[in-house]
Amino acid sequence: MKHARATLAVGAFAAVAALALTGCSAGGNASTDGPVTLKVWTGFTGGDRPGYATIVKDFEKAHPDIKVEMTVQPWDTIQQKLPSAWLTGQGPDVAAVSSDPNAVAQYVKTNSVMAITNTGSGDGKINTSEFAPGTVKEFTYDGKLYGVPANFATLSLYYNKKLFQDAGIANPPTTVQEMATDARKLTTGGKYGIALADNQTIQMWPVLQWLEGGDIVNGKNCSVLQTSDGQQSLKTWADLVAKDKVSPVGLTGAEADSLFSAGKAAMEINGPWAAPGYKSAGIDLGIVKVPVGVDGKSTTLGSIAPLSISAKTKYPEQAQEFLAYWTSKSAQQKFSLQTGFPPLRTDLSDDAKLKADPTVSVFASQVPDSRLYLPHVPSATKVDSDGYVPLIGEITRGKSIADATKSAGQTIDGLTGCSQ
């Protein structure tokens, strides 16, 4: 997943998921042109990977005239290869372009992706009206849809029950103030209260900021970090890290995960992909909703990887059919149960089977309260790498919040073209 990006990027190429289709020779709806092969690239190398393989396998069973060749490789690799691959017409028909914020914009700008038109209700269509909040808007540019969510992850609070017990805390925190108090109390004997990653990671700091009543940019894409609300929202946790040392400074996502896996951190804000690893590491694991913010409301981060179709694909119809199947109710229900991810559709939120699953239910219950990181913000990747990540790095190392937010605000405004 996003977490392991840096390490995975340099690691071995993920193997091709060779999903040989056997059986199902009854060609009920086989087209006269013979079977076509859709090439699909994704970066899902984490624990959720088998879930996507299942979707592909089931799709092939239901559509004997379409074969799907899914290649799984690290996100960095896709990021490097996809722009030129699509430009030269040699790329995949369908790809999960990146998990970075506003990643589709780049491909829309270069006319590399096709507008998706097969939307509507019922099977065989892409049921956009049922998608999780914000997802359709996030992938719509100039009124045209250029992607559908491949998944929709929310973040929850993972906690180590044993460490909580040792510290004499009976229940996991339900408010952000409690979370701060607990973090301080749990930081003892070489253990950290929380593992907070600030770079190469799924975004944890924005969640804290939202809970504390702040934000990064406003509706005009202008930085609000330097406002008094913005500064206030960073202060508590920056101080907790810099002064009370409740978390090591400068963790990457992978490092934060290792810390929690090793039982050296009592809490972590993370997505559903992390659960299998923590369970197999033998952590006495608890997963609860992210505590409510200072305003008493729930907020968490929603994270999507978009699936887009190449503008040069020879099979636009089949590719859209594939996306319709991928996002369909039945495929998503199965996927959620297999991976622990919340369904990307809202019409599954009351699904009895999903509600009965202790992991899925926590992540699924937060879908309505989730927010995206830098949605539709121009140059979002740069806002992240040049503005937000350095800001958190500075304030957790003791730099004054007023100074750090001021310069971060200027950087961000310069990047987004804010004109206020």
Place this chain on the structure above:
Amino acid sequence: MTDQITGSAPPRTPRDGAPASGRTSGLEARPTRRRMRRFQPAWLFMAPSLLILGAFVVFPILRSLYYSFFDWTVGAVSQPFVGFGNYVQLFHDQQFWNALRITLEYTIVSVVLLVVLGFVAALLLQRDTLANRIVRSVFFFPTIVSLVTIGLVWKFLLDPDIGLVGGITTMLGLPSVAWLQSTSLALPTIIFVSVWKSIGFAMILFVAGLKGVPAERYEAAELDGANRWQTVWRITLPSIRPTMLFTSMILTIQSFQVFDLVYVMTGGGPVFHTDTLVNLLYRDGFVNYQTGYASAISWVLFVIIMLISLLQLRLFRYDDVD
């Protein structure tokens, strides 16, 4: 060249290779033709390499120069020409100056350390005893391992909470240090790892250089009553000047291009404190897709490396080495 071919003597050096010398006498036309015929198969043999070099090295290099004059984005509909705009922007880009400073620091410190330590190691291990051979192999071993692997292993070892180094220091009652998360320690740590990796390479080069020094010089020095230090200073060092030049140049070029270690160990962080030029180039080119800008960075890097290499050639006065 005209006075080289005289009378009927066959040309001794085909290297001068000029087929048409303008001479008309039959005697001299023949060797010229023969040379032409010999010339062609050579090109044929070279063709595969030239093709590959041309297509995958020379062409992309020239192409990147071309890109650097455009606001080039892979696949964009329009690629506006900006002339030297990218270079001007670079000049005003704080991140570029930061990356340049860090790259220079990294290069100077690691090259000096590598040359000095490599030379000392070579001096101590130059004799071919069994023990020396084993130690030399051990030193050389990290050189053949990929930088990425080394970066990952060290990153894990140095993790303050679950790494071996932190474990040992804690056991000894010392605090566990966040080597790669600290803004002041991250760059020195990366330099340390790169020195650890390349010291064997520098040492092997110096051992080879030392073996090339004629024994008579040492004998003469000994007869003249030179002590150990004087011998090293007056005999050894001047004699291995070409090796010194080669080693420092190769290491300088490598160091300027450092990327793998940084990318794997810190990703340029914390807060840009290990953000080297190539790391910046990678980010602009492959994360932000500003191909033109990234190309401009690569050409500035090229010019810097070329200037420094020329300076090194000059400093070591390569031309008058005997």
